[in-house]
Amino acid sequence: MELLAVIVGLQTIKSPRQQVTVYSDSKYVVDSVEKKWVFGWVKTSFKGKKNSDLWMRFLNIYKQHDVKFVWIKGHNSHPENERCDQLAVAESRKGNTLPPDVGFEAERNKPSFL
Template sequence: MIEIFTDGASSGNPGPGGYGTILRSGQHYKELSEGFRKTTNNRMELMAVIKGLEALKNPGQQVTVYSDSKYVIDAIEKRWLDGWLKKGFAGKKNKDLWLRYLQVAKLHQVRFVWVKGHAGHPENERCDRLAVAAGQQRDLKIDSVFEMESSKGLS
């Protein structure tokens, strides 16, 4: 069983932001984080999940993802994502990341658990610190899809 803990942050929404992800399986533990110069909180929440799943080396894993993002969890658990996909994401944001999520999620058996943010959950608190710190770095990455779409008024 692999556990993935995730969080995303954005200052300004849109603004600089980042994600934090913890992967844990038995004695194995790994932290991931990256910052972007212009993004949104929802993009970073979803990116944290994607990056955690992409970091898994072997397909077919049983994975539990812990997130404080109702956006991410409800989209999957309440099957909103299925409807968005059928409608070609008409009027919906983050299509690029949702498609990326679908590709990596189908490789594993993934279940989601919602955790209340900023409520003392140790791994969630650590992911929050990673996400905030990543968004405050000097050399932030460019979220090119988001910046292109926002310049066209699509985001």
């Protein structure tokens, strides 16, 4: 969900080539970009990686801006992180208001051959 939140956030920016700082408590998202793991995954066509559909969506919007990621410790009284948690809880209580994650649904419904 953190990666999808970053994608949606970047998609709301209407002007191209904006300087953006994303603060996140997701080491997975922050490290994947800041340590350049995701760019290596591109070279291997995301072989063995989950969420490849989301990472490709992310990279398409990421390239349109100058984006920097900063990791912050979650649940540590960081005002912006606390506000994001409040918003996430409020949205989750509304029910199924988000469009489905097509890539996740396809992966979840893929037959498994044991």
